[in-house]
Amino acid sequence: MDNLLGEFLGTMFLIILGNGVVANVLLNKSKGQNGGWIVITTGWAMAVMIGVFVAISAGAPQADINPAVTIGKWLMLDVYTPGQAIMTMLAEIAGAFTGAIIVFLAYYRHWEATEDPGLKLAVHCTAPAIRDTPWNIVTEVIGTMVLLIGVGAIFSGATDGSPAVGLGPYLVGALVWGIGLSLGGPTGYAINPARDLGPRIAHAILPIAGKGDSDWGYGWIPVVAPLVGGVLGALIWRLVF
Secondary structure (H helix, E strand, O other), X not given: OHHHHHHHHHHHHHHHHHHHHHHHHHOOOOOXXXXXXXXXXXXXXXXXXXXXXXXXXXXXXXOOOOHHHHHHHHHHHOOXXXXXXXXXXXXXXXXXXXXXXXXXXXXXXXHHHOOOHHHHHHHHOOOOOOOOHHHHHHHHHHHHHHHHHHHHHHHOOOOOOOHHHHHHHHHHHHHHHHHHHHHOOOOOOOOOHHHHHHHHHHXXXXXXXXXXXXXXXXXXXXHHHHHHHHHHHHHHHHHHO
């Protein structure tokens, strides 16, 4: 139960800070409006770092905060039983959904002040810069593979006395920062099904003024493609490293 609570809270904080920085940059009359891509990617790096710390401190030693990481560890690295993996992924999605509601409340007065429904959706979830289903999938698979292999490299051989144990959350944050800066342009680097699905559901049901459509026609890609990338990344790690 502690593991599920940790994954729930860690993913919730991931979204509070991650979607929060997007809201700060995109929504009208926010003090961070027009801060740009560097601000967004930096905010997401900090969000991942804090999310991992929160997950660990709340009882989730794996601190996946990402179903793509969880499924990779389950299918390729034998970290979880099937039941544990499924429950962990559900906890992560629920945490992301809850985090999106908190961001909605924090920026409550700014939704109506923002006319463009696309910006409101972008606060919650990802969308492609160029809509091309096969290549959008490829981008998300590659980004998630890099994430899984990078996480494996960060924690490989780590012991209780290794600096990597304490530095791990910082290094994972830096890894996600690098992925956003280098591979985030085509699709907004979801690389995490919970990060996209939970807030997209929240967007669909919350009373956001002038919110428009939740773009479910695209919404399956940032769920399925990262899951595939997570399995492939874990497989490569298992075979090569």
